[in-house]
Amino acid sequence: MTTYNWDLIERLLHEVQNGEASFTPRPYAERYAAEKAAQGEVPENLDHLKAVAGEYEKLLLARGYIEPRPEEQGGTGSNYILTLRGSRLLSLIDSSIPGNDHPRQVLDEQQDALDEVTFDEVASKAQIA
Numbered sequence: 001m002t003t004y005n006w007d008l009i010e011r012l013l014h015e016v017q018n019g020e021a022s023f024t025p026r027p028y029a030e031r032y033a034a035e036k037a038a039q040g041e042v043p044e045n046l047d048h049l050k051a052v053a054g055e056y057e058k059l060l061l062a063r064g065y066i067e068p069r070p071e072e073q074g075g076t077g078s079n080y081i082l083t084l085r086g087s088r089l090l091s092l093i094d095s096s097i098p099g100n101d102h103p104r105q106v107l108d109e110q111q112d113a114l115d116e117v118t119f120d121e122v123a124s125k126a127q128i129a
Contacts, residue, residue: 013093016086026053061080063114
């Protein structure tokens, strides 16, 4: 069973959603770790988090959660936009939305929650949100 760091994925998706500049997952992982430490949590190993963030970038791109920003929208080849699937994922795991624990729990119960077919099936169920 594949497990994911939903907080880190949320951070990456928000960076894609809000950014037009080059997407750089390693510094985002550093900021994520710093925020966790400031909240009194013991952050994971920083080098590990940076590596995971890079892997998540590849996974989110390969599985259709993000895609390169089109040139006419300022695309440079190293910046992204959320796809519909990515927007749906962000809306499910967004920590600013009350009750986000249940969708994360449902996703964690899947063999691989970010598998395209699995995610689309789970996300289409009204009771998850």
